[in-house]
Amino acid sequence: xxxxxxxxxxxxxxxxxxxxxxxxxxxxxxxxxxxxxxxxxxxxxxxxxxxxxxxxxxxxxxxxxxxxxxxxxxxxxxxxxxxxxxxxxxxxxxxxxxxxxxxxxxxxxxxxxxxxxxxxxxxx
Numbered sequence: 001x002x003x004x005x006x007x008x009x010x011x012x013x014x015x016x017x018x019x020x021x022x023x024x025x026x027x028x029x030x031x032x033x034x035x036x037x038x039x040x041x042x043x044x045x046x047x048x049x050x051x052x053x054x055x056x057x058x059x060x061x062x063x064x065x066x067x068x069x070x071x072x073x074x075x076x077x078x079x080x081x082x083x084x085x086x087x088x089x090x091x092x093x094x095x096x097x098x099x100x101x102x103x104x105x106x107x108x109x110x111x112x113x114x115x116x117x118x119x120x121x122x123x124x
Contacts, residue, residue, distance in 0.1 A: 002060075005034055005081050012059035014050050015040035025064060025084040034084070062086055091116065 001097060014023050015038065023036045029049050039062075042053050047067055054061040054068075055076050071077040093112065095105060 002080060005084055006036065008060055008080065009036050009038050012041045013038040014042045014044070014053050014059045014061040017045050020051040023086060025081075025086060028083050028085055064089065 002011055013021075021038050021040055023038060025034045026038065027033070038065075040059070042049075042058055044050060046054075047063065050061045050063060051068060051071065053059065054063065055071060060080065065072070068077055072079060093109060095101070095109070
């Protein structure tokens, strides 16, 4: 178990299939940042594969809490260094136009918006 944030670069990690692998951490309370280089033993573009691999003990992964909150609650996964956070993502919904939008599309957008607002996710 890593004791200091910088130690995670020495542990097996899981990452996206990209040429460079860095985690840019920001402390939740201090104005401190750390960039950690890591070398994933598993590279994938699938959150599902990353979650399964992390639960199976393949390595440390950076995953959105919305995808792993049940695994965190059950103890299948643990959050390392909760005082540090990685950049938050943004979810985009693309549609042709608001003008002439079908009621079903509007209902789906409203459902998605209310569903994401209702999620129990930590916000800084």
